Amino acid sequence: MDQWIAHIAHSVGTDPAIARLAVGHVFGFLLKRYPNGPADELIDGVPGSRAAIAEAEAAPRKKSLLSGVLGGMGGLMGGAKGDMLALTSELSALGLSTDQLKRLAHEIFGGAELVIGKEKLRVMTDPIPGLSQFLWPNG
Template sequence: MDELIARVSAAIGVDAGVARTAIGHVLAFLRKELPDGPVAEFMNQMAGAHQAADEASAGGESAGGLLGGLLSGGLMGLATKLNALGLDMGQIQKLGHEVFGYAEGVLGKEKVREIANSVPGLSQFL
Protein backbone atom coordinates (compact mmCIF):
# COMPACT_ATOMS: atom_id res chain seq x y z
CA MET A 1 0.00 0.00 0.00
CA ASP A 2 2.86 2.37 0.80
CA GLU A 3 4.23 2.08 -2.74
CA LEU A 4 0.82 2.87 -4.24
CA ILE A 5 0.33 5.82 -1.88
CA ALA A 6 3.72 7.23 -2.93
CA ARG A 7 2.90 6.76 -6.63
CA VAL A 8 -0.49 8.44 -6.30
CA SER A 9 0.86 11.25 -4.15
CA ALA A 10 3.53 12.08 -6.72
CA ALA A 11 1.23 11.68 -9.73
CA ILE A 12 -1.57 13.93 -8.49
CA GLY A 13 0.42 16.32 -6.31
CA VAL A 14 -1.18 15.69 -2.92
CA ASP A 15 0.20 14.64 0.44
CA ALA A 16 0.27 10.99 1.46
CA GLY A 17 -2.79 11.32 3.71
CA VAL A 18 -5.00 12.60 0.89
CA ALA A 19 -3.56 9.98 -1.47
CA ARG A 20 -4.35 7.20 1.05
CA THR A 21 -7.91 8.43 1.52
CA ALA A 22 -8.45 8.75 -2.24
CA ILE A 23 -7.12 5.23 -2.81
CA GLY A 24 -9.36 4.03 0.01
CA HIS A 25 -12.40 5.51 -1.73
CA VAL A 26 -11.46 3.80 -5.01
CA LEU A 27 -10.91 0.46 -3.25
CA ALA A 28 -14.17 0.78 -1.29
CA PHE A 29 -16.01 1.51 -4.54
CA LEU A 30 -14.45 -1.49 -6.29
CA ARG A 31 -15.11 -3.77 -3.32
CA LYS A 32 -18.76 -2.68 -3.23
CA GLU A 33 -19.29 -3.07 -6.99
CA LEU A 34 -17.27 -6.29 -7.40
CA PRO A 35 -16.86 -7.99 -4.01
CA ASP A 36 -15.48 -11.23 -5.44
CA GLY A 37 -12.95 -12.24 -8.06
CA PRO A 38 -10.04 -10.04 -9.10
CA VAL A 39 -10.93 -7.12 -6.79
CA ALA A 40 -10.88 -9.38 -3.73
CA GLU A 41 -7.65 -10.95 -4.95
CA PHE A 42 -6.04 -7.52 -5.43
CA MET A 43 -7.12 -6.24 -2.04
CA ASN A 44 -6.02 -9.42 -0.28
CA GLN A 45 -2.55 -9.13 -1.83
CA MET A 46 -2.03 -5.50 -0.83
CA ALA A 47 -1.36 -4.99 2.86
CA GLY A 48 -3.58 -2.27 4.28
CA ALA A 49 -6.05 -2.23 1.37
CA HIS A 50 -9.06 -3.41 3.37
CA GLN A 51 -8.26 -1.00 6.20
CA ALA A 52 -7.96 1.96 3.79
CA ALA A 53 -11.28 1.03 2.15
CA ASP A 54 -12.98 0.64 5.54
CA GLU A 55 -11.67 4.01 6.76
CA ALA A 56 -12.72 5.76 3.55
CA SER A 57 -16.19 4.20 3.75
CA ALA A 58 -16.60 5.19 7.38
CA GLY A 59 -15.42 8.76 6.75
CA GLY A 60 -17.12 9.12 3.40
CA GLU A 61 -20.63 9.59 4.71
CA SER A 62 -19.77 12.55 6.93
CA ALA A 63 -17.22 14.05 4.55
CA GLY A 64 -19.63 14.06 1.62
CA GLY A 65 -22.59 15.35 3.63
CA LEU A 66 -26.09 15.09 2.22
CA LEU A 67 -24.91 15.39 -1.38
CA GLY A 68 -22.40 12.56 -0.88
CA GLY A 69 -25.15 10.41 0.60
CA LEU A 70 -27.50 11.11 -2.30
CA LEU A 71 -24.85 10.42 -4.92
CA SER A 72 -23.10 7.58 -3.12
CA GLY A 73 -23.68 5.06 -5.90
CA GLY A 74 -21.68 4.43 -9.03
CA LEU A 75 -18.84 6.40 -10.52
CA MET A 76 -20.63 9.71 -9.90
CA GLY A 77 -20.71 8.96 -6.19
CA LEU A 78 -17.02 8.09 -6.24
CA ALA A 79 -16.21 11.30 -8.10
CA THR A 80 -18.22 13.30 -5.54
CA LYS A 81 -16.22 11.77 -2.69
CA LEU A 82 -12.93 12.46 -4.48
CA ASN A 83 -14.00 16.04 -5.23
CA ALA A 84 -14.70 16.47 -1.51
CA LEU A 85 -11.00 15.68 -0.95
CA GLY A 86 -10.14 18.58 -3.27
CA LEU A 87 -9.33 16.51 -6.36
CA ASP A 88 -10.26 17.81 -9.79
CA MET A 89 -11.17 15.62 -12.77
CA GLY A 90 -7.60 15.55 -14.07
CA GLN A 91 -6.33 14.33 -10.71
CA ILE A 92 -9.11 11.75 -10.51
CA GLN A 93 -8.13 10.35 -13.89
CA LYS A 94 -4.47 10.18 -12.86
CA LEU A 95 -5.53 8.48 -9.62
CA GLY A 96 -7.39 5.85 -11.64
CA HIS A 97 -4.43 5.30 -13.94
CA GLU A 98 -2.10 4.81 -10.97
CA VAL A 99 -4.41 2.44 -9.09
CA PHE A 100 -5.09 0.33 -12.16
CA GLY A 101 -1.43 0.43 -13.21
CA TYR A 102 -0.47 -0.86 -9.79
CA ALA A 103 -3.24 -3.49 -9.92
CA GLU A 104 -1.95 -4.64 -13.28
CA GLY A 105 1.43 -5.33 -11.70
CA VAL A 106 -0.25 -7.41 -8.99
CA LEU A 107 -2.98 -9.17 -10.99
CA GLY A 108 -1.94 -8.96 -14.61
CA LYS A 109 -3.52 -7.11 -17.51
CA GLU A 110 -6.33 -9.62 -18.16
CA LYS A 111 -7.78 -9.46 -14.63
CA VAL A 112 -7.57 -5.66 -14.54
CA ARG A 113 -9.41 -5.54 -17.86
CA GLU A 114 -12.06 -7.85 -16.33
CA ILE A 115 -12.52 -5.40 -13.44
CA ALA A 116 -12.76 -2.40 -15.76
CA ASN A 117 -15.22 -4.10 -18.09
CA SER A 118 -17.49 -5.04 -15.18
CA VAL A 119 -18.37 -1.45 -14.25
CA PRO A 120 -19.71 0.88 -16.97
CA GLY A 121 -17.39 3.83 -17.52
CA LEU A 122 -14.52 2.42 -15.50
CA SER A 123 -12.37 1.49 -18.50
CA GLN A 124 -11.66 5.19 -19.14
CA PHE A 125 -9.29 5.03 -16.15
CA LEU A 126 -7.02 2.33 -17.60
Protein backbone atom coordinates in the same frame (compact mmCIF):
# COMPACT_ATOMS: atom_id res chain seq x y z
CA MET B 1 1.40 0.18 0.70
CA ASP B 2 3.01 3.31 2.14
CA GLN B 3 5.51 3.57 -0.73
CA TRP B 4 2.75 3.13 -3.30
CA ILE B 5 0.60 5.76 -1.57
CA ALA B 6 3.58 8.14 -1.51
CA HIS B 7 4.10 7.55 -5.24
CA ILE B 8 0.40 8.17 -5.98
CA ALA B 9 0.38 11.32 -3.82
CA HIS B 10 3.40 12.70 -5.65
CA SER B 11 2.01 11.81 -9.09
CA VAL B 12 -1.45 13.22 -8.33
CA GLY B 13 -0.10 16.27 -6.49
CA THR B 14 -1.84 15.71 -3.19
CA ASP B 15 -1.11 14.82 0.41
CA PRO B 16 -0.42 11.12 1.18
CA ALA B 17 -3.36 11.05 3.61
CA ILE B 18 -5.69 12.18 0.82
CA ALA B 19 -4.17 9.65 -1.59
CA ARG B 20 -4.71 6.88 0.98
CA LEU B 21 -8.37 7.86 1.41
CA ALA B 22 -8.79 7.97 -2.37
CA VAL B 23 -7.31 4.49 -2.77
CA GLY B 24 -9.58 3.30 0.04
CA HIS B 25 -12.64 4.73 -1.72
CA VAL B 26 -11.68 3.17 -5.07
CA PHE B 27 -10.87 -0.23 -3.58
CA GLY B 28 -14.08 -0.10 -1.51
CA PHE B 29 -16.02 0.66 -4.69
CA LEU B 30 -14.45 -2.33 -6.47
CA LEU B 31 -15.03 -4.63 -3.51
CA LYS B 32 -18.69 -3.57 -3.32
CA ARG B 33 -19.22 -4.20 -7.04
CA TYR B 34 -17.18 -7.42 -7.28
CA PRO B 35 -17.18 -9.30 -3.97
CA ASN B 36 -15.59 -12.74 -3.90
CA GLY B 37 -13.71 -12.28 -7.15
CA PRO B 38 -10.91 -10.25 -8.70
CA ALA B 39 -11.48 -7.33 -6.30
CA ASP B 40 -10.74 -9.58 -3.32
CA GLU B 41 -7.65 -10.88 -5.07
CA LEU B 42 -6.47 -7.34 -5.77
CA ILE B 43 -7.14 -6.11 -2.26
CA ASP B 44 -5.49 -9.14 -0.69
CA GLY B 45 -2.51 -8.59 -3.01
CA VAL B 46 -1.88 -5.06 -1.71
CA PRO B 47 -1.06 -5.17 2.00
CA GLY B 48 -2.91 -2.49 3.94
CA SER B 49 -5.77 -2.21 1.45
CA ARG B 50 -8.47 -3.36 3.83
CA ALA B 51 -7.30 -0.82 6.42
CA ALA B 52 -7.40 1.93 3.76
CA ILE B 53 -10.96 0.90 2.83
CA ALA B 54 -12.01 1.01 6.49
CA GLU B 55 -10.41 4.46 6.90
CA ALA B 56 -12.21 5.77 3.81
CA GLU B 57 -15.54 4.41 5.03
CA ALA B 58 -15.04 5.96 8.49
CA ALA B 59 -13.75 9.34 7.27
CA PRO B 60 -16.07 12.30 7.71
CA ARG B 61 -17.80 13.19 4.47
CA LYS B 62 -17.00 16.64 3.14
CA LYS B 63 -19.43 18.20 0.74
CA SER B 64 -18.63 20.54 -2.09
CA LEU B 65 -20.99 21.87 -4.71
CA LEU B 66 -19.58 19.46 -7.30
CA SER B 67 -19.64 16.47 -4.96
CA GLY B 68 -23.23 17.28 -3.95
CA VAL B 69 -24.37 17.45 -7.57
CA LEU B 70 -22.50 14.28 -8.55
CA GLY B 71 -23.70 12.39 -5.50
CA GLY B 72 -27.30 13.42 -6.15
CA MET B 73 -27.09 12.40 -9.79
CA GLY B 74 -25.53 9.10 -8.80
CA GLY B 75 -28.46 8.35 -6.52
CA LEU B 76 -30.93 9.13 -9.29
CA MET B 77 -29.13 7.09 -11.94
CA GLY B 78 -28.38 3.93 -9.99
CA GLY B 79 -26.46 1.01 -11.45
CA ALA B 80 -22.89 1.27 -12.72
CA LYS B 81 -23.22 4.90 -13.82
CA GLY B 82 -24.73 5.88 -10.49
CA ASP B 83 -22.05 4.02 -8.54
CA MET B 84 -19.33 5.69 -10.60
CA LEU B 85 -20.83 9.15 -10.03
CA ALA B 86 -21.07 8.45 -6.30
CA LEU B 87 -17.40 7.43 -6.26
CA THR B 88 -16.43 10.53 -8.23
CA SER B 89 -18.39 12.57 -5.71
CA GLU B 90 -16.45 11.03 -2.81
CA LEU B 91 -13.13 11.70 -4.53
CA SER B 92 -14.08 15.25 -5.49
CA ALA B 93 -15.06 15.91 -1.87
CA LEU B 94 -11.44 15.10 -0.95
CA GLY B 95 -10.48 18.17 -2.96
CA LEU B 96 -9.22 16.38 -6.06
CA SER B 97 -9.63 18.17 -9.40
CA THR B 98 -10.68 16.50 -12.63
CA ASP B 99 -7.06 16.28 -13.77
CA GLN B 100 -6.05 14.78 -10.44
CA LEU B 101 -8.86 12.23 -10.70
CA LYS B 102 -7.59 11.15 -14.13
CA ARG B 103 -4.04 10.77 -12.80
CA LEU B 104 -5.35 8.91 -9.75
CA ALA B 105 -7.22 6.43 -11.96
CA HIS B 106 -4.12 5.74 -14.04
CA GLU B 107 -1.97 5.22 -10.95
CA ILE B 108 -4.43 3.00 -9.07
CA PHE B 109 -5.41 0.84 -12.03
CA GLY B 110 -1.83 0.70 -13.30
CA GLY B 111 -0.79 -0.67 -9.92
CA ALA B 112 -3.78 -3.01 -9.88
CA GLU B 113 -2.75 -4.42 -13.25
CA LEU B 114 0.64 -5.32 -11.81
CA VAL B 115 -1.03 -7.19 -8.94
CA ILE B 116 -3.77 -9.18 -10.72
CA GLY B 117 -3.05 -8.79 -14.43
CA LYS B 118 -4.86 -6.96 -17.20
CA GLU B 119 -7.44 -9.68 -17.90
CA LYS B 120 -8.78 -9.79 -14.31
CA LEU B 121 -8.66 -6.04 -14.06
CA ARG B 122 -10.68 -5.69 -17.25
CA VAL B 123 -13.34 -7.99 -15.77
CA MET B 124 -13.89 -5.22 -13.22
CA THR B 125 -13.40 -2.14 -15.39
CA ASP B 126 -15.05 -3.09 -18.70
CA PRO B 127 -18.62 -2.94 -17.32
CA ILE B 128 -18.07 0.59 -15.94
CA PRO B 129 -19.13 3.07 -18.62
CA GLY B 130 -16.13 4.91 -20.04
CA LEU B 131 -13.55 3.57 -17.60
CA SER B 132 -12.08 0.84 -19.78
CA GLN B 133 -11.78 3.17 -22.77
CA PHE B 134 -10.09 5.73 -20.54
CA LEU B 135 -7.62 3.23 -19.09
CA TRP B 136 -6.85 1.41 -22.34
CA PRO B 137 -7.72 3.69 -25.26
CA ASN B 138 -5.98 1.38 -27.73
CA GLY B 139 -7.67 -1.78 -26.50
